[in-house]
Amino acid sequence: MYRYDAIDKTLVNERVAQFRDQTRRYLAGELSEDEFRHLRLRNGLYIQRHAPMLRVAIPYGLLSSVQVRTLAAIARRYDRGYGHFTTRQNIQYNWPKLEEVPDILAELATVEMHAIQTSGNCIRNTTSDHLAGVTPDELEDPRPWCEIIRQWSALHPEFTYLPRKFKIAVTGSPRDRAASLVHDVGVHIVRGADGELGFEILAGGGLGRTPIIGQVVRHFLPREHLLSYLEAVLRVYNREGRRDNLTKARIKILVRSMGIEEFTRRVESEWELIKEGGLRVTEAEIARMRSFFNPPAYRSLRNTEPAAGKETAFRAWYRYNTSEHKVPGYRVVYVSLKRADAAPGDATDAQLELIADLADRYSFGEVRVTHTQNLLLTDVEQQQTYELWQTLHAAGLATPNIGTLTDMICCPGLDFCSLANAGSIEVAKLINERFDDYDYVYDLGELELKMSGCMNACGHHHVGHIGILGVDKGGEEWYQITIGGAAGADASLGTVIGPSVAKADVPETLARLLEVYVERRHADERFLDTVRRLGVKPFKERVYAALAAA
Amino acid sequence: MPRWLLRDGQVVADDWRNLSDAEIDDSSALILSVDQWLSDRDRWIRRGGRLGVILAPAHNVELLVPDLARLDLVGAEFPNPSEGRGYTQGRLLRERWKFAGELRAAGAIRRDQLFFLARCGFNSFELPESELAGASSALSTFSAAYQPSNDAGLSVELRRRF
Numbered sequence: 001m002y003r004y005d006a007i008d009k010t011l012v013n014e015r016v017a018q019f020r021d022q023t024r025r026y027l028a029g030e031l032s033e034d035e036f037r038h039l040r041l042r043n044g045l046y047i048q049r050h051a052p053m054l055r056v057a058i059p060y061g062l063l064s065s066v067q068v069r070t071l072a073a074i075a076r077r078y079d080r081g082y083g084h085f086t087t088r089q090n091i092q093y094n095w096p097k098l099e100e101v102p103d104i105l106a107e108l109a110t111v112e113m114h115a116i117q118t119s120g121n122c123i124r125n126t127t128s129d130h131l132a133g134v135t136p137d138e139l140e141d142p143r144p145w146c147e148i149i150r151q152w153s154a155l156h157p158e159f160t161y162l163p164r165k166f167k168i169a170v171t172g173s174p175r176d177r178a179a180s181l182v183h184d185v186g187v188h189i190v191r192g193a194d195g196e197l198g199f200e201i202l203a204g205g206g207l208g209r210t211p212i213i214g215q216v217v218r219h220f221l222p223r224e225h226l227l228s229y230l231e232a233v234l235r236v237y238n239r240e241g242r243r244d245n246l247t248k249a250r251i252k253i254l255v256r257s258m259g260i261e262e263f264t265r266r267v268e269s270e271w272e273l274i275k276e277g278g279l280r281v282t283e284a285e286i287a288r289m290r291s292f293f294n295p296p297a298y299r300s301l302r303n304t305e306p307a308a309g310k311e312t313a314f315r316a317w318y319r320y321n322t323s324e325h326k327v328p329g330y331r332v333v334y335v336s337l338k339r340a341d342a343a344p345g346d347a348t349d350a351q352l353e354l355i356a357d358l359a360d361r362y363s364f365g366e367v368r369v370t371h372t373q374n375l376l377l378t379d380v381e382q383q384q385t386y387e388l389w390q391t392l393h394a395a396g397l398a399t400p401n402i403g404t405l406t407d408m409i410c411c412p413g414l415d416f417c418s419l420a421n422a423g424s425i426e427v428a429k430l431i432n433e434r435f436d437d438y439d440y441v442y443d444l445g446e447l448e449l450k451m452s453g454c455m456n457a458c459g460h461h462h463v464g465h466i467g468i469l470g471v472d473k474g475g476e477e478w479y480q481i482t483i484g485g486a487a488g489a490d491a492s493l494g495t496v497i498g499p500s501v502a503k504a505d506v507p508e509t510l511a512r513l514l515e516v517y518v519e520r521r522h523a524d525e526r527f528l529d530t531v532r533r534l535g536v537k538p539f540k541e542r543v544y545a546a547l548a549a550a
Numbered sequence: 551m552p553r554w555l556l557r558d559g560q561v562v563a564d565d566w567r568n569l570s571d572a573e574i575d576d577s578s579a580l581i582l583s584v585d586q587w588l589s590d591r592d593r594w595i596r597r598g599g600r601l602g603v604i605l606a607p608a609h610n611v612e613l614l615v616p617d618l619a620r621l622d623l624v625g626a627e628f629p630n631p632s633e634g635r636g637y638t639q640g641r642l643l644r645e646r647w648k649f650a651g652e653l654r655a656a657g658a659i660r661r662d663q664l665f666f667l668a669r670c671g672f673n674s675f676e677l678p679e680s681e682l683a684g685a686s687s688a689l690s691t692f693s694a695a696y697q698p699s700n701d702a703g704l705s706v707e708l709r710r711r712f
Contacts, residue, residue: 006708010692011695011696018662018691121634151696151712154696155666155695155696156696157667158699159634159637160666161633161634163634227712239638243633273646278698278711279698
């Protein structure tokens with residue numbers, strides 16, 4: 001993985017010093033509430049329902065075991081012993097004390113981490129495919145490019161006060177696992193006409209109040225121009241994006257109102273003026289960045305059948321919680337943070353320390369965060385998966401549900417977030433109680449359930465095969481259900497099935513939707529594909545007939 | 551009462567005047583709004599004193615390009631702390647249009663914005679008096695940078711070359 005050099009270290013340490021001074025001035029009354037808000041928001045610090053919330057960046061979801069142990073130590077010392085992994089591969093602490101945040105940042109800096117630009121109207125953490133570098137289906141490992149973007153975007157002098165937040169996702173695989181089509185900018189590694197690798201650039205995607213799928217701005221960009229092109233996109237957005245209305249300030253609204261052709265024309269003409277400037281990425285720099293992501297020292301092994309003859313629980317786990325690795329004899333292992341009795345995406349300090357130890361023992365000392373709020377050990381020898389499973393199982397980290405209904409994405413909701421209308425965690429619990437029969441859940445096959453506590457859509461509900469959105473109706477929590485959304489290369493926005501339902505009715509509403517699916521699916525057809533084939537109508541009819549009868 | 555500035559790293563009294571100020575004459579260094587400038591351009595040019603124009607956030611800097619050689623100062627207005635268009639205005643004036651005069655940031659500016667503003671080419675800052683003491687050290691907040699930009703007067707010693 002990338003290691004800091006003198007430039008990175010200097011910047012992160014100086015940022016800690018700057019933030020320490022800003023916090024001191026605020027606590028001394030030298031900065032007003034509003035002045036400090038603009039400053040803390042550029043460093044991941046929100047003031048939330050119970051306490052400040054600190055979001056720490058995990059660039060493209062990659063962590064060393066040393067970093068994981070530091071995250072655990074921070075959870076124990078400054079928080080209440082846990083952290084929450086987010087849909088953008090970051091970690092959030094829900095209970096830090098404001099006056100201790102500079103100390104937390106200083107500890108993070110010792111392990112080459114920070115909270116720079118994890119909130120506020122600036123360029124956020126760059127996210128990527130959690131299977132980067134180990135999946136057989138990618139053209140190229142996107143992480144060197146993610147790191148190049150991370151550096152270019154960090155403390156960018158021109159783009160720190162944008163009209164609104166700005167999120168970039170990069171993928172090297174045609175199977176988009178980074179939800180790049182619902183990002184402000186999506187960067188896809190593609191092959192050009194002559195076979196050379198470059199980028200397809202998309203812009204204007206996003207979720208929130210007005211969900212929109214991103215559109216192609218450029219079909220092929222030679223790789224040395226990546227940063228100048230991004231700079232051109234950002235400059236057009238910074239100049240032209242709306243600043244009069246917060247809900248219309250994202251780049252997606254600009255692209256929609258200008259039209260993709262006009263937006264593209266402006267980006268291209270800006271780019272023509274800067275492409276030969278100082279942002280050209282040199283071959284030497286590409287090689288230097290790639291060297292940080294060289295494959296680890298894999299042993300020469302053959303593929304095996306580790307599940308053969310083992311108990312049912314291991315076989316289920318192996319089938320659902322591990323996936324193919326490009327190197328023979330290895331397997332990618334998901335550490336499920338979706339236990340029925342815990343908040344989705346939460347991990348305790350002890351679990352984090354255990355995972356760090358397991359990473360050292362089984363997976364070259366690295367851990368990854370998925371955008372579906374699980375952790376990954378990417379390089380496990382197949383023959384060691386049984387031993388690894390035993391430890392994970394004993395620690396409650398082997399819930400065999402990856403990619404199924406109960407592997408749901410969920411925002412922190414009312415329990416923590418001051419924006420939320422709904423207690424997403426509580427609803428997740430009700431759903432887990434209703435769907436506790438693994439045979440039934442497995443029979444449903446691949447299913448993405450995504451839940452957000454409010455319009456801001458941190459839980460990506462618009463692009464869930466089933467989406468659940470918390471809405472406030474006269475002070476009560478209600479839930480709007482959408483079906484048919486998807487976040488991958490075939491991204492689509494879900495359709496609302498009808499009026500929102502009461503909290504207690506959410507599990508039964510899901511049961512009715514799934515009932516229609518089971519009755520009408522073709523062989524091996526996913527829920528998503530059945531919805532796409534049949535449309536919303538039969539699902540809607542069943543749900544509201546059942547609610548009326550109840 | 552003089553207005554105070556941080557200019558080229560020094561706290562100085564502002565030697566520029568607005569039309570609304572008392573005691574201005576043809577030799578005063580005068581900062582005009584874009585509207586004032588465009589509505590009576592020839593008159594301002596004839597008067598002989600130094601001229602500056604302050605851009606509102608929505609203005610394209612290209613408005614001033616034909617006249618940049620006549621202007622000793624260009625300003626960017628930051629009406630509130632979340633306004634960010636001036637950063638682009640600064641970079642374009644310096645990098646694309648090679649403006650070499652005083653580039654001034656005015657409005658809701660605090661020491662916390664100075665480093666980035668300076669990297670975008672600004673060399674003068676209208677600050678409230680309470681901010682003046684900490685202002686010049688804010689220009690050395692960071693001694694490294696990832697992006698190529700305008701770092702005249704800054705001590706950015708470490709620099710990434712992509």
